[in-house]
Structure formats: C-alpha cells, structure tokens
Amino acid sequence: MPEIAYFLATTDHPISQTHPWWNRPLPTSRLDQTGPSGPLDATAITYGSYFQAVSRFCAASRWQRVLQAASHKMEQPLSEEDLERVTIFLEKHGSFYHPARIEVTARKKRISLVANVATTAAGRKNVLREARALQQLNEQRPFGWVPTVYAMDMDEDGLPMFLGDWFDGFHEFHLTVKNVAIEPRIVVWDGKADPCLLSENQEAVLYRNMAMILTACYDPVTTQQIFPWHHAAGDFVVRLEKERTAVKLITVRGYRPMNCTGATPTNENEMLDMLQAFFLHLTLRMRLDRIDGVSEIAWAPDRCLTPVIEGFFQGLDLTARLSGFPEAFPRFFCQYLKQQGKTDLRDRAAEITKRVFDRHSEEHQIIEANLAHHIDAVSRLLTGWPA
Incomplete structure (x- = not known):
C-alpha cells in the first residue's frame, strides 16, 4: 500500500x-x-x-x-x-x-x-x-x-x-488593478510572492485562445455550448512558456443547447441568428471578471476585443469544418454580422443580457453601464474585419 x-x-x-x-x-x-x-x-x-x-x-x-x-x-x-x-x-x-x-x-x-x-x-x-x-x-x-x-x-x-x-504548470489568472489611474491588467496566480503580470501580447494570446476554445466547442447545428462559464471562478487556466501562452478549460458545468427547450435551428436564418447570439454573449462575458478573483466585478479593457473576435473566427472555422460546413462559412458569417446595424446589435445584446444575467446582479449592472460603448467597439472592429 x-x-x-x-x-x-x-x-x-x-x-x-x-x-x-x-x-x-x-x-x-x-x-x-x-x-x-x-x-x-x-x-x-x-x-x-x-x-x-x-x-x-x-x-x-x-x-x-x-x-x-x-x-x-x-x-x-x-x-x-x-x-x-x-x-x-x-x-x-x-x-x-x-x-x-x-x-x-x-x-x-x-x-x-x-x-x-x-x-x-x-x-x-x-x-x-x-x-x-x-x-x-x-x-x-x-x-x-x-x-x-x-x-x-x-x-x-x-x-x-x-x-x-490536473494540468501541471497551469494557473488561475484574473484582472487586477495595481494603479487606479490605469486600466486593469491580468495577473497569473502562480504562487510566487510577486505575481506575474501579463504583457499586452500575452493577454491577447490568452483572450484569443479562450474565445477559440469556446467557439470550437459550439455546435452551430444543435447550438450545444459550454455554459455557464466564469472568469471569476477560475474556469480557464494558463501556462506561460517563454513566448508561448497555453490555455486549458478545467471545468464544464454544462454542455447543452442554447435554447432552454432543446429545440434546434430549423433553417439557415435561425442558425445564423443563434450563432450571432453566441458571438455577442461571448464578447460580453469575456469582459467580466472579479478583481483578483474575489473582489468587485471588473470590466476588461477594449484591447481584449480584437483577440476575442480573432479567436471566435478561428474557432468557428474549426467547428464549421467538423460539422461539414463549406470552407467559406466563417467569411459568410462575418459578412452577415457586418450587415447588422449597430442599433440591431445593441438591441440583441441588451436582450441577451436581460435573459442571461440576473437583473439585480453586479454583472448585469456593469454590462448595462458599458453596453453602448461595447457594441460601438465591436461594430467598429467588424467593419474593418477581413472578409
């Protein structure tokens, strides 16, 4: 023994x-x-x-x-x-x-x-x-x-x-504020007395990989997705190796269709509509964390959005191939998003916020306070996104 x-x-x-x-x-x-x-x-x-x-x-x-x-x-x-x-x-x-x-x-x-x-x-x-x-x-x-x-x-x-x-060498990470005059940054909880603050490039790789994993695990046909997930709960972990930033997801509390009834899209328009909802929810939830994992709710800076969108399209390319979709599907969906007016995107994001987040929660309040600017930034990035 x-x-x-x-x-x-x-x-x-x-x-x-x-x-x-x-x-x-x-x-x-x-x-x-x-x-x-x-x-x-x-x-x-x-x-x-x-x-x-x-x-x-x-x-x-x-x-x-x-x-x-x-x-x-x-x-x-x-x-x-x-x-x-x-x-x-x-x-x-x-x-x-x-x-x-x-x-x-x-x-x-x-x-x-x-x-x-x-x-x-x-x-x-x-x-x-x-x-x-x-x-x-x-x-x-x-x-x-x-x-x-x-x-x-x-x-x-x-x-x-x-x-x-257990993923050896991987650690939790959270937004932190070292100086109230600057935007929050990501700190890795690696057990060291002086925790590691990520560079902006490392942060970008981290957000890109997280968005890619979540999107690649989304099934456009059945709308099955990993949900719920929370940065504040330490669901993702990271390992830093020189210039390489490896990411894992250590918990999957649910993997189920986006529609609570289990109904799947019956036509192309419904599929695109639900994929748009997944995309908007992804961009919103990616910005939410708690300061140092346990303090007040934090909102990630705008610089996270470019890698999040990059990761989304990387993941969409993979999940579309696994679902037997044409190679051009990610480009087609990008054009679909670009055709949505800013007002329509904002209304849809507000609807998602109302449905997914308890209206009395800190998350709901911070999203409401930042929603207009968030959608402006997402819409601006999509306008210049490669076709």
Whole structure:
C-alpha cells in the first residue's frame, strides 16, 4: 500500500487528525477564505471528513481508479505494487467543488490528478452533468482542452466526486488593478510572492485562445455550448512558456443547447441568428471578471476585443469544418454580422443580457453601464474585419 499524506495547498501546511482544523467545517465558497471560525456545524463537511473521503475514493478496489489514470498518463501499465506515495492537497474552495490535487508517485515518476469533490448542494446537483459533459467534449473535440474523466462515484458519506486530469504548470489568472489611474491588467496566480503580470501580447494570446476554445466547442447545428462559464471562478487556466501562452478549460458545468427547450435551428436564418447570439454573449462575458478573483466585478479593457473576435473566427472555422460546413462559412458569417446595424446589435445584446444575467446582479449592472460603448467597439472592429 502506498504512503498517504494530506496537505493544505502546499507541503508547508500538512494536516492530520491532530491539526486544529481537522474537525472544522470547510468554507463554502472561494469568497470565504479566511479560515474556520465561530461555532461548529455538526452537519458540515469538515476538513478531516473531506480528506478521508478523497482517500477512500482513491484507494477503492485496490487503487484501481488511480492506477487506471496513472497508467494512461504515464503510458505504461501499473499495478498496486508500483504505487509508492499518494499525496492529497486541498487546492481551493469553490461554490461547486472543493478540488483535491492528487500527486501519485509510481516507479519513481510523479503525475498529478484532480478529485473534484461536490461538497455543496449546487455541486452535487451538477457533478454528474459535468462528468458527462467532459466525456462528451473529449470525444467530440479530442484536442486536450478539457480534463479527461477517469472515474466517478459517491463516497460512503454521500460525497459525489470524479477523478480527472490536473494540468501541471497551469494557473488561475484574473484582472487586477495595481494603479487606479490605469486600466486593469491580468495577473497569473502562480504562487510566487510577486505575481506575474501579463504583457499586452500575452493577454491577447490568452483572450484569443479562450474565445477559440469556446467557439470550437459550439455546435452551430444543435447550438450545444459550454455554459455557464466564469472568469471569476477560475474556469480557464494558463501556462506561460517563454513566448508561448497555453490555455486549458478545467471545468464544464454544462454542455447543452442554447435554447432552454432543446429545440434546434430549423433553417439557415435561425442558425445564423443563434450563432450571432453566441458571438455577442461571448464578447460580453469575456469582459467580466472579479478583481483578483474575489473582489468587485471588473470590466476588461477594449484591447481584449480584437483577440476575442480573432479567436471566435478561428474557432468557428474549426467547428464549421467538423460539422461539414463549406470552407467559406466563417467569411459568410462575418459578412452577415457586418450587415447588422449597430442599433440591431445593441438591441440583441441588451436582450441577451436581460435573459442571461440576473437583473439585480453586479454583472448585469456593469454590462448595462458599458453596453453602448461595447457594441460601438465591436461594430467598429467588424467593419474593418477581413472578409
């Protein structure tokens, strides 16, 4: 049997049954990161029960889940005797999941996995849907953009979770404000004392890749799309390698038709109309984040729009080819967008905002305040876009 160890985020913070937090409840969201305080809730998931549940999940059936995943990632068959050490880290507190990073050492090699543990009501309601969505996307878009799901089960304490890929070297990023006199910039949460601020070129690559992934996963025929997604929740992660900026999407809470009834477009006009709605929603949501991931809602600067539109058309080219569309379809849709009047685009964007965002939310308010300028900028960019 491999050696098992538990840690809070890093090896500098080991935790065991003697730790003062072992019997304390987990925070319920990323906005509550100050640590446990106040009276104990007997019904809450504690740190101790969390680590024990993840450990049981991994060790079940003589470690078969971990062995299957590790064999896949190491590209060689492994047995229980090959496992040397399993280290479980509590990475962060989310409104859906409390992800555990699992370091597996076997045959002197080390790989990383993730157990997404649904500790909240929202997470438990969504966990099976997410696992299925990830499996579907990996089958339809096998480009390594999202994690592979290796196993899913319900712990004996009633905690559902699934085992997937952990993307080593990838980190969260968020808009930040270092100087109130300048526009927000993107900072990468790489664990360093002095976080990495992206250059404008790196930001552009990041926005382009995110828009490309989301659009390439949109199906114009069925209107299936990845939704919801949020920058503030850290759905995308980035790895910086010199001039290369690699992007992954670590969670897919849903993959379903744009129309809540499941109805698909019945003709070309309906298909173009729904693709336009996807495009406008993409440009709006790409601009939303929280300052440093946990503070007030932030609106990304106009400079993000050019790479977002570039990424959209790159993704549209790929998804159109996968759907059997003519090679000229992205150019055709570009002309379709150009023919829309600015007023029509603004009205459609306002309609989408009303339908998608709660009218009392910060997101809705900041979109309303910036919508006219946003559509002016998008319309101006489209006018000069290559045909």
